[in-house]
Amino acid sequence: MLRRTLVGLCALLFCVPATGAQARSPGWAVVVVDQASRRVLVLQSAEELMAYQGPGRLPVVWGWSADRAADLADLAPARSWTNPDEAKSRVRQGRRYLLATASGGLAAVVETATGVTRWAADVGEGANPHSIELLPDGNVAVTASGGGWVRVYAASQGPRATAHAAYRLPGAHGVHWEGRTGLLWALGDDVLIALRVGGTPAAPTLTVVRTTPLPDHGGHDLAPVLAAPGRFWVSTLTHLWRYDPADDRFTAVRLGDPAAVRDVKSIGDEPGTGRLLTVAPDHTGPCDWCTSVIILHRPDGTRTLRGTHLYKARWWGAW
Numbered sequence: 001m002l003r004r005t006l007v008g009l010c011a012l013l014f015c016v017p018a019t020g021a022q023a024r025s026p027g028w029a030v031v032v033v034d035q036a037s038r039r040v041l042v043l044q045s046a047e048e049l050m051a052y053q054g055p056g057r058l059p060v061v062w063g064w065s066a067d068r069a070a071d072l073a074d075l076a077p078a079r080s081w082t083n084p085d086e087a088k089s090r091v092r093q094g095r096r097y098l099l100a101t102a103s104g105g106l107a108a109v110v111e112t113a114t115g116v117t118r119w120a121a122d123v124g125e126g127a128n129p130h131s132i133e134l135l136p137d138g139n140v141a142v143t144a145s146g147g148g149w150v151r152v153y154a155a156s157q158g159p160r161a162t163a164h165a166a167y168r169l170p171g172a173h174g175v176h177w178e179g180r181t182g183l184l185w186a187l188g189d190d191v192l193i194a195l196r197v198g199g200t201p202a203a204p205t206l207t208v209v210r211t212t213p214l215p216d217h218g219g220h221d222l223a224p225v226l227a228a229p230g231r232f233w234v235s236t237l238t239h240l241w242r243y244d245p246a247d248d249r250f251t252a253v254r255l256g257d258p259a260a261v262r263d264v265k266s267i268g269d270e271p272g273t274g275r276l277l278t279v280a281p282d283h284t285g286p287c288d289w290c291t292s293v294i295i296l297h298r299p300d301g302t303r304t305l306r307g308t309h310l311y312k313a314r315w316w317g318a319w
């Protein structure tokens with residue numbers, strides 16, 4: 001019980017617990033989006049997940065759901081929180097935030113220590129928001145595949161602020177703020193774009209700085225390569241890519257199983273170790289886009305989380 005408590009605290013406070021005579025860290029916790037329970041779940045580290053054999057209970061150290069958030073009742077989470085599809089960790093001014101979206105229309109930024117919603121909006125059921133990012137000024141970027149746009153909401157102006165700047169991006173799926181260059185990157189069906197956020201926090205603007213065609217169709221996930229700051233992981237329908245903006249070049253990512261690079265919903269490297277974490281649909285469950293398996297690479301490993309319908313999994317890091 002004490003160990004689980006320590007792991008839970010570390011998951012929230014972005015530390016890594018030490019165990020054993022050599023105080024060896026078990027690594028970073030993992031956050032998953034589970035559409036079966038309509039929850040975001042922070043799990044134990046990858047090493048602990050690989051050793052986990054308990055069929056009766058998931059190794060959960062923290063969880064959140066819009067269904068249980070009283071301060072979101074005005075946004076009709078029974079509808080807007082349908083099929084949650086994104087969960088990210090961001091730390092700003094010493095506070096950790098969960099960033100989450102759902103296909104039903106909800107986008108939210110939640111302070112993990114208190115569970116209080118810092119900002120949230122229902123962007124529309126048909127918009128199908130797929131990713132979200134927290135900007136340094138407190139504003140929030142959201143991409144929506146159904147709506148075909150990337151928006152920057154003036155979230156710094158209040159917890160229900162809806163004023164926004166928008167840019168048309170067909171199939172918009174991924175979004176990431178790159179602090180080194182001060183650019184907002186967004187991924188669509190066929191292009192990766194870099195946007196300059198201008199204006200004021202109350203009235204932001206978006207200007208395209210770069211548009212780069214993808215090597216193949218179906219852009220889905222966009223994530224930073226933590227071992228090489230400034231570079232990105234990009235997933236498409238049939239491949240995984242590593243993109244270097246300095247060279248404007250995509251390099252194919254090879255994994256032990258050639259099939260493991262197809263239809264990847266999320267990818268990321270673990271801070272410090274470089275171990276890759278991916279999720280891809282296994283086409284065996286009730287939904288064609290989900291799975292109950294998280295996959296690790298370099299070294300390889302899989303863990304089935306029984307009863308879940310996972311859409312994405314990410315390292316619960318501090319970047």
